[in-house]
Amino acid sequence: MSTPGRPRMSFFATFPSPAELAYGEKMRASHEEVIVSDRPRVLVFRNAMLPRSETFILAQARALKIFRPLLAAVHLSEHSLIAGREATFVTTSESAMGELARRWYWTTGCAPLFHHRLKALAPSLIHAHFAPDGATALHVQDVLQVPLVVTLHGYDVTISDSYFACNPEGRLYLARRAELWRRASAFVCVSEFIKRQAINAGFPENKLTVLYTGIDLNLFRPSDVQRDEKLILFVGRLVEKKGAFDLVRAVERLGAAGVEARVLILGDGPLRAQLELYVREHNLPCEFLGMQPAQKVRDYLRRARVFCVPSKTAEDGDSEGLGMVFAEAQAVGTPVVSYQHGGIPEVVQDGATGLLASEGDVDGLAIGLLRYLREDDLWKESSSAGTRLIRESFCLARQSRKLEELYASTLRDGQRLDF
Numbered sequence: 001m002s003t004p005g006r007p008r009m010s011f012f013a014t015f016p017s018p019a020e021l022a023y024g025e026k027m028r029a030s031h032e033e034v035i036v037s038d039r040p041r042v043l044v045f046r047n048a049m050l051p052r053s054e055t056f057i058l059a060q061a062r063a064l065k066i067f068r069p070l071l072a073a074v075h076l077s078e079h080s081l082i083a084g085r086e087a088t089f090v091t092t093s094e095s096a097m098g099e100l101a102r103r104w105y106w107t108t109g110c111a112p113l114f115h116h117r118l119k120a121l122a123p124s125l126i127h128a129h130f131a132p133d134g135a136t137a138l139h140v141q142d143v144l145q146v147p148l149v150v151t152l153h154g155y156d157v158t159i160s161d162s163y164f165a166c167n168p169e170g171r172l173y174l175a176r177r178a179e180l181w182r183r184a185s186a187f188v189c190v191s192e193f194i195k196r197q198a199i200n201a202g203f204p205e206n207k208l209t210v211l212y213t214g215i216d217l218n219l220f221r222p223s224d225v226q227r228d229e230k231l232i233l234f235v236g237r238l239v240e241k242k243g244a245f246d247l248v249r250a251v252e253r254l255g256a257a258g259v260e261a262r263v264l265i266l267g268d269g270p271l272r273a274q275l276e277l278y279v280r281e282h283n284l285p286c287e288f289l290g291m292q293p294a295q296k297v298r299d300y301l302r303r304a305r306v307f308c309v310p311s312k313t314a315e316d317g318d319s320e321g322l323g324m325v326f327a328e329a330q331a332v333g334t335p336v337v338s339y340q341h342g343g344i345p346e347v348v349q350d351g352a353t354g355l356l357a358s359e360g361d362v363d364g365l366a367i368g369l370l371r372y373l374r375e376d377d378l379w380k381e382s383s384s385a386g387t388r389l390i391r392e393s394f395c396l397a398r399q400s401r402k403l404e405e406l407y408a409s410t411l412r413d414g415q416r417l418d419f
């Protein structure tokens with residue numbers, strides 16, 4: 001579907017027509033405030049901009065104070081967090097031609113109109129999120145000749161190469177990974193766990209920096225909303241890594257022990273139909289609400305007695321880099337039950353702000369849930385400890401300042417771009 005008032009993209013969005021050039025100038029004019037600002041500009045780049053599960057990327061960009069964020073991507077994500085006019089794209093078409101345009105750009109880096117628009121925005125630095133997106137951003141760096149920073153979030157340094165090889169985006173990444181290691185100025189790791197995984201994957205250790213992504217404490221804070229004393233909340237994609245099956249099996253054990261509880265599952269994904277079937281067949285007190293707006297998620301986090309996303313290692317190796325939703329839950333005073341997995345122990349302190357079972361231990365998961373449902377003193381202690389932890393270590397404003405310090409140091413160093 002084309003954007004209203006926008007000329008149809010020419011073949012592969014590479015050779016701009018006069019109408020397209022006029023549209024490019026209109027887009028440039030819409031960014032006039034950006035262009036005249038004396039704030040340095042950072043181009044926040046994704047292959048797909050921006051899935052609903054990536055609120056943390058948008059929040060981080062909007063929290064920048066010294067740098068002005070500009071958004072760019074190969075294409076617009078389905079159910080994106082942003083409107084098409086808020087970013088610059090290779091293509092916004094959802095047709096077969098749009099798919100061809102994406103693949104053409106990943107393979108060749110040829111999209112003159114897209115590059116023309118980016119040059120007009122004159123960013124000082126590129127910040128790509130996820131390593132495969134960083135590989136695509138090398139095309140942008142070729143044109144803009146500015147430093148590149150890449151954030152490593154999780155799957156990009158944990159899944160196996162054989163799974164990357166299953167799609168065009170992944171194959172591009174494998175082909176250009178060594179070049180990305182050489183040309184990127186810095187890699188931001190969202191946890192110590194991700195840094196260890198990146199080193200094991202071959203990333204240059206001297207370019208790795210651990211920096212937790214923060215959350216907005218003005219949005220995520222405790223409230224006087226009445227808690228539902230039986231409510232267990234799950235928020236996440238319904239994929240193997242997030243462990244929703246382990247949660248419903250733990251709730252099944254609670255029911256068998258005569259414990260009253262109910263589960264709300266917020267999110268969607270390929271495992272939803274199987275999960276719903278299991279819940280129906282076993283008559284479990286679980287309700288599926290699908291994807292929900294951010295405000296609704298915050299409301300449910302404040303109402304829940306306990307938050308549980310038992311993330312674990314998927315068959316392809318995909319692991320939880322950190323899990324910002326764990327920080328969001330604790331920020332509003334909701335204790336967490338999960339597994340000792342990935343970066344989770346860095347955001348959930350076992351025995352203090354939450355209870356972490358050994359990975360895959362469904363019985364241990366059920367015990368953790370039972371304790372928070374039944375033990376009021378433990379719940380209150382963990383609730384208070386969780387809000388303190390997030391305030392001290394995951395404040396968005398503070399963490400964003402650290403990111404901007406990294407941007408500034410990258411520009412100050414004046415590292416020669418090694419093409």
